[in-house]
Amino acid sequence: MADAKPAVSFIGLGAMGFGMATHLVKQGYTVTGFDVWAPTLERFKAAGGLIAASPAEAVADKQFCVCMVATPQQAQSVLIDGPDAAITAFPQGTVVLLSSTVPCEYVQSLQKQLESLGRSDILLVDSPVSGGVARAADGTLSIMAGMSDAALEKARPLLAELADPKKLYIVEGGIGAGSNMKMVHQVLAAVQILAASESLGFADQLGLDLAKAQSAVLASDAWNWMFEHRTPRMLTEYKPIASAINIIMKDTSIITAEGRRSGFPTLLTSTAEQVYFSGIARGFGPDDDSSLIRLYTEGKGKIGPVKGLASSEEEKLALVVDLLKGITLCAAAEALAFAKAVGLDLEQVFELCINAAGGSRLLEKSGPEIIKAFKEGTVENGWSTTEGGLSLKEISDKLQAAVEEAQRLKAPLFLGTQALSVIKLALGSGGDGLAAGAVVKVWGTF
Amino acid sequence: MADAKPAVSFIGLGAMGFGMATHLVKQGYTVTGFDVWAPTLERFKAAGGLIAASPAEAVADKQFCVCMVATPQQAQSVLIDGPDAAITAFPQGTVVLLSSTVPCEYVQSLQKQLESLGRSDILLVDSPVSGGVARAADGTLSIMAGMSDAALEKARPLLAELADPKKLYIVEGGIGAGSNMKMVHQVLAAVQILAASESLGFADQLGLDLAKAQSAVLASDAWNWMFEHRTPRMLTEYKPIASAINIIMKDTSIITAEGRRSGFPTLLTSTAEQVYFSGIARGFGPDDDSSLIRLYTEGKGKIGPVKGLASSEEEKLALVVDLLKGITLCAAAEALAFAKAVGLDLEQVFELCINAAGGSRLLEKSGPEIIKAFKEGTVENGWSTTEGGLSLKEISDKLQAAVEEAQRLKAPLFLGTQALSVIKLALGSGGDGLAAGAVVKVWGTF
Numbered sequence: 001m002a003d004a005k006p007a008v009s010f011i012g013l014g015a016m017g018f019g020m021a022t023h024l025v026k027q028g029y030t031v032t033g034f035d036v037w038a039p040t041l042e043r044f045k046a047a048g049g050l051i052a053a054s055p056a057e058a059v060a061d062k063q064f065c066v067c068m069v070a071t072p073q074q075a076q077s078v079l080i081d082g083p084d085a086a087i088t089a090f091p092q093g094t095v096v097l098l099s100s101t102v103p104c105e106y107v108q109s110l111q112k113q114l115e116s117l118g119r120s121d122i123l124l125v126d127s128p129v130s131g132g133v134a135r136a137a138d139g140t141l142s143i144m145a146g147m148s149d150a151a152l153e154k155a156r157p158l159l160a161e162l163a164d165p166k167k168l169y170i171v172e173g174g175i176g177a178g179s180n181m182k183m184v185h186q187v188l189a190a191v192q193i194l195a196a197s198e199s200l201g202f203a204d205q206l207g208l209d210l211a212k213a214q215s216a217v218l219a220s221d222a223w224n225w226m227f228e229h230r231t232p233r234m235l236t237e238y239k240p241i242a243s244a245i246n247i248i249m250k251d252t253s254i255i256t257a258e259g260r261r262s263g264f265p266t267l268l269t270s271t272a273e274q275v276y277f278s279g280i281a282r283g284f285g286p287d288d289d290s291s292l293i294r295l296y297t298e299g300k301g302k303i304g305p306v307k308g309l310a311s312s313e314e315e316k317l318a319l320v321v322d323l324l325k326g327i328t329l330c331a332a333a334e335a336l337a338f339a340k341a342v343g344l345d346l347e348q349v350f351e352l353c354i355n356a357a358g359g360s361r362l363l364e365k366s367g368p369e370i371i372k373a374f375k376e377g378t379v380e381n382g383w384s385t386t387e388g389g390l391s392l393k394e395i396s397d398k399l400q401a402a403v404e405e406a407q408r409l410k411a412p413l414f415l416g417t418q419a420l421s422v423i424k425l426a427l428g429s430g431g432d433g434l435a436a437g438a439v440v441k442v443w444g445t446f
Numbered sequence: 447m448a449d450a451k452p453a454v455s456f457i458g459l460g461a462m463g464f465g466m467a468t469h470l471v472k473q474g475y476t477v478t479g480f481d482v483w484a485p486t487l488e489r490f491k492a493a494g495g496l497i498a499a500s501p502a503e504a505v506a507d508k509q510f511c512v513c514m515v516a517t518p519q520q521a522q523s524v525l526i527d528g529p530d531a532a533i534t535a536f537p538q539g540t541v542v543l544l545s546s547t548v549p550c551e552y553v554q555s556l557q558k559q560l561e562s563l564g565r566s567d568i569l570l571v572d573s574p575v576s577g578g579v580a581r582a583a584d585g586t587l588s589i590m591a592g593m594s595d596a597a598l599e600k601a602r603p604l605l606a607e608l609a610d611p612k613k614l615y616i617v618e619g620g621i622g623a624g625s626n627m628k629m630v631h632q633v634l635a636a637v638q639i640l641a642a643s644e645s646l647g648f649a650d651q652l653g654l655d656l657a658k659a660q661s662a663v664l665a666s667d668a669w670n671w672m673f674e675h676r677t678p679r680m681l682t683e684y685k686p687i688a689s690a691i692n693i694i695m696k697d698t699s700i701i702t703a704e705g706r707r708s709g710f711p712t713l714l715t716s717t718a719e720q721v722y723f724s725g726i727a728r729g730f731g732p733d734d735d736s737s738l739i740r741l742y743t744e745g746k747g748k749i750g751p752v753k754g755l756a757s758s759e760e761e762k763l764a765l766v767v768d769l770l771k772g773i774t775l776c777a778a779a780e781a782l783a784f785a786k787a788v789g790l791d792l793e794q795v796f797e798l799c800i801n802a803a804g805g806s807r808l809l810e811k812s813g814p815e816i817i818k819a820f821k822e823g824t825v826e827n828g829w830s831t832t833e834g835g836l837s838l839k840e841i842s843d844k845l846q847a848a849v850e851e852a853q854r855l856k857a858p859l860f861l862g863t864q865a866l867s868v869i870k871l872a873l874g875s876g877g878d879g880l881a882a883g884a885v886v887k888v889w890g891t892f
Contacts, residue, residue, distance in 0.1 A: 256853065260846055260850065260866070263870060263873065263875065264870070265867040267867050270863045273863070274859065274863055280749050280856055281744050281748070281749065283749075298727050298728070299723070303729075410723050411727075412720040412721075412724050417720055421712070424710070425711050425713075428891040429709065429891050429892055445875050446874070446875055
């Protein structure tokens with residue numbers, strides 16, 4: 001029923017924004033779109049949307065605005081200080097959903113700018129999303145939203161329209177908390193997107209059939225959502241381009257910048273970021289992020305005689321799985337420790353992440369013991385392995401075997417090597433009896 | 447006086463070995479050389495040496511043998527189990543100097559092999575060297591030698607012939623201790639060789655004149671021997687080839703392998719190793735190691751609009767200096783902590799390293815406080831800054847400014863980012879009053 005639904009303006013009709021906006025159109029909303037790229041506007045018009053020539057024109061007379069541009073610089077321009085910015089035309093009490101992935105710091109500064117511009121009436125919602133283009137178009141995104149109670153009351157129906165009902169997370173902490181939640185989720189994304197390339201690149205260096213290596217990982221504790229969704233494109237020459245290296249690079253830089261701002265060492269994410277920078281320096285930025293496997297395989301057969309120790313296919317597959325287990329364990333620990341450091345509810349983080357693109361078997365298995373240790377204040381001790389639980393020493397030994405084999409092959413394992421160093425820091429000079437989650441000790445004081 | 451000097455066999459006449467062997471010839475020794483590469487033998491003959499067709503022929507009837515091959519595999523072959531291996535012809539009581547850079551583990555296994563082959567009479571000397579080709583040919587190398595007292599008594603005159611009198615280090619601990627000392631020195635070499643490329647590559651990304659950046663570093667606390675000796679070749683298209691990437695890559699792998707074996711996390715060295723692997727995957731292995739700067743500059747001007755914050759030349763130069771200070775501080779801490787973990791005398795390590803290719807201003811400044819903390823068992827606490835001393839927080843803040851600028855430029859800083867993470871781990875959630883050396887806390891339990 002179109003007449004029961006409010007008019008909405010939608011700024012930023014890129015891949016995600018276009019999907020979200022057209023979904024709203026299908027649900028009967030009158031949606032006025034704006035984008036700087038004219039062909040997108042034409043496409044949106046063809047899909048039943050109205051179009052505007054500026055942000056101000058788009059938002060005029062609408063009680064709701066969704067902003068889904070790519071960067072905080074763009075958000076600042078279209079909302080506040082660019083040509084015909086939305087701020088000049090927002091009706092009193094407009095609800096503004098900022099769904100771009102931005103630093104917590106930016107969305108908090110946006111709130112302050114609205115106040116200092118005398119527009120405290122605007123109800124800002126800090127509501128980044130996750131889930132990819134298909135779920136955007138289906139209205140089944142994961143949304144993590146922080147805002148005032150007043151804003152929540154008005155924004156909830158629109159958020160519910162865009163999100164899977166089970167994946168709409170209202171994050172305690174107001175403006176900034178949604179972006180922090182997204183940032184923590186992206187720790188897993190940033191590490192695991194690269195880990196997909198690193199592990200399958202290692203498989204290639206070992207001489208394994210990639211499809212077999214892929215199956216072995218999917219059936220193992222090394223399973224993670226990113227691996228499952230990225231590796232098929234490694235077998236089809238990185239096509240179609242579903243998510244560019246430039247995109248994950250941008251999110252990764254948000255994480256490491258916030259880590260520096262809050263004094264939290266993002267050991268794995270920072271390692272991934274340097275590899276992303278290396279990739280874009282090679283001109284790979286616009287390519288699908290699955291194509292990072294090229295950075296791991298290019299030396300194969302070109303660097304003189306090298307010889308690994310592993311001989312059977314079974315042994316080699318185990319090395320690939322063990323590499324990825326070590327990395328995903330450390331990613332889970334880094335994400336949860338960072339969530340703790342920025343004051344998020346760890347159980348909500350856990351639930352969101354395991355059901356989203358950051359999900360991994362190791363997060364599922366070791367997340368609960370890490371959360372318990374933070375809650376009970378036992379991060380420094382109390383890490384004895386439980387019946388049937390994973391042993392940190394065993395994960396370390398197996399990851400080490402993979403790192404050693406890569407060294408014999410002179411193949412880089414940026415994340416695997418870093419994960420091993422982090423695990424060794426946690427093990428200290430002993431550590432035989434520690435549970436896997438004890439790796440979080442490294443970040444225990446933050 | 448030639449007739450007063452013993453006959454010596456010399457196996458392995460590469461760049462270093464050739465210099466050492468011809469120096470002995472000049473000093474009046476009768477030296478019989480062996481190498482697998484015939485042109486080298488001809489050259490050695492022209493320089494006054496005798497030549498042999500096999501290791502066995504070379505060592506027959508000589509009371510001294512120097513082995514200066516490139517790898518433990520080669521040493522094993524020429525000494526023990528290759529065709530016409532030396533072991534078949536060593537006279538009773540031969541003194542064998544193994545001067546190749548090998549893992550401690552290998553030289554210890556060699557000693558055991560000699561024993562199990564019934565050749566306990568052979569006096570093995572674990573005597574790796576440092577100093578480069580020119581000092582090899584001058585007889586002024588740094589030598590770090592571990593051996594039995596009996597071997598020392600016989601070997602000392604020959605060691606003294608090859609070494610600078612002030613740079614002959616007798617390392618306590620017998621066979622393996624010399625190689626451990628060399629390994630610890632190479633932590634500094636492995637990190638600082640790459641850091642020279644990283645810091646001058648960053649200078650290039652900042653748009654600085656490289657010669658100016660070089661001068662600024664040399665006049666600052668970021669000074670280190672490798673920077674001084676590598677960066678001139680960055681200005682002359684990496685020519686002449688003085689030391690190949692393949693060589694430092696090999697030494698780096700010895701360090702990280704021994705780190706894994708002894709459970710010590712080589713956080714900086716492992717990071718460097720992955721970059722070396724990336725370089726050789728590109729086909730750069732035989733190139734001079736100064737050419738690694740290419741990995742840091744290739745994206746410049748090709749990755750779309752990027753803009754840093756630093757505007758004045760002075761600001762930019764400071765960022766380069768601060769980057770390198772952070773890295774060299776962490777390298778010094780990693781080297782000393784590793785030396786502690788493998789049981790070396792820290793004061794001897796310090797003296798050797800500051801006078802060799804591993805030397806750096808930060809090691810000079812912060813080494814003594816780190817050594818004191820290890821001696822007094824105060825690594826976990828007792829790190830208040832001394833009058834005129836360096837503050838860890840200040841180094842961290844300045845390094846962070848460099849890392850942030852690189853992020854704006856989308857330029858990788860593998861070592862700088864890792865150094866910042868390590869320093870943040872040491873600072874923990876506070877750390878304002880800590881002295882620079884406190885970064886070693888990260889490795890405090892190993």
